[in-house]
Amino acid sequence: MVQTISIVVSLVAIGFILWWFFGQREAEAKLAENVDGVQVVEITVDGGYQPRTVQLKAGMLAKLVFNRKDPSSCLEEVLLPDFGVAQMLTLGKKTEITIDPSKAGEYKYTCGMQMFSGKVVVK
Numbered sequence: 001m002v003q004t005i006s007i008v009v010s011l012v013a014i015g016f017i018l019w020w021f022f023g024q025r026e027a028e029a030k031l032a033e034n035v036d037g038v039q040v041v042e043i044t045v046d047g048g049y050q051p052r053t054v055q056l057k058a059g060m061l062a063k064l065v066f067n068r069k070d071p072s073s074c075l076e077e078v079l080l081p082d083f084g085v086a087q088m089l090t091l092g093k094k095t096e097i098t099i100d101p102s103k104a105g106e107y108k109y110t111c112g113m114q115m116f117s118g119k120v121v122v123k
């Protein structure tokens with residue numbers, strides 16, 4: 001009886017952990033919108049990146065619009081090393097970065113000092 005209870009408790013705990021990690025991650029990814037054949041997604045820069053994860057379609061030009069609201073110098077630059085991008089962001093403005101996500105995969109983007117990071121998921 002004690003064994004049955006501990007097995008049930010373990011299964012519930014495992015289920016909760018899976019739901020927590022995968023459920024959260026799924027909810028966090030923001031899909032890009034198709035605007036005249038270009039996929040566009042806006043990321044707010046304010047104490048980090050919001051949303052942290054954006055999802056793009058492979059093989060279609062993409063515009064990442066960084067809206068910098070955070071005055072700290074830490075977030076003044078954004079790096080997308082996989083796309084050869086190092087871009088300064090103007091405070092209080094939207095900076096557009098165009099990338100060509102031709103290959104599916106997960107690509108990290110970070111602030112200039114790599115303290116904050118986010119992810120571009122290409123499917």
Ligand SMILES: [Cu+2]
Pocket residue numbers: 073074075111112113114115116
């Ligand atoms: Cu930084």
